[in-house]
Amino acid sequence: AQSVTQPDIHITVSEGASLELRCNYSYGATPYLFWYVQSPGQGLQLLLKYFSGDTLVQGIKGFEAEFKRSQSSFNLRKPSVHWSDAAEYFCALTSSGTYKYIFGTGTRLKVLA
C-alpha cells in the first residue's frame, strides 16, 4: 500500500541553523513527490516537486530536497532557517495516472530567535 511517513511531529531549530525534515515513502513504482508548507489557518503552498530526472530538486524560499530511491526518502533541507519558515510541512506522493495524493502527517517547525 502507498504511504508517506514523516517521523518527526515537531522540530525546533534556531534561526540561522540548518534544517532537514524527513520523509519516507512506500510505493511500488517511482512516485511523484512533493513538499508543501502550511501556515496557520492557510492552505498548502507547494515548495518543490520531484517527477523524474535530477534527484536533487530546488524549490522556493531556498528549500531543496533529494530523492533517494534506495532509501525511499525525499528529505527537505534548508541551509539557514529564517523565523518566517515556522509552519507545518507536508510531504506527499502521487503517481502518473492516479489522481489521489497521499500526505504525510506533517512536521511542525518552530524557529527560535
Next chain:
Amino acid sequence: KAGVTQTPRYLIKTRGQQVTLSCSPISGHRSVSWYQQTPGQGLQFLFEYFSETQRNKGNFPGRFSGRQFSNSRSEMNVSTLELGDSALYLCASRLADNEQFFGPGTRLTVL
C-alpha cells in the same frame, strides 16, 4: 492568474444540518480535488473531479458528495452533519501534470 478560491472561509453548523462548500479553480484547470484536514487524521483525500466527472474517491461515507460544473467550479456537500465533520476542507486544482494548487480552505465547525 488568480489562485484557487473557496467560499465561505468559515462556517458554523449544528449536528444534522447539511452544508455546501464551493471551490473555484485556477483558470484553465479542469481537475478539482477535495481534502479534509483534521488534527487527528491529517489530510485525507475526499474525491477528485475532472470535466464534471468524479474520477477518484477516498474512503468517506456517502454523506460526503460533490459535483463539478461545466466551468470547472466545484461544490462539496455534506449531509446530516456530525461533530466529527468539523475540519478544514481544502480544495485543489490541477492542470496537466500532477502538481496541485491549493485554496485557503473552508473552516467548518459543527456544534
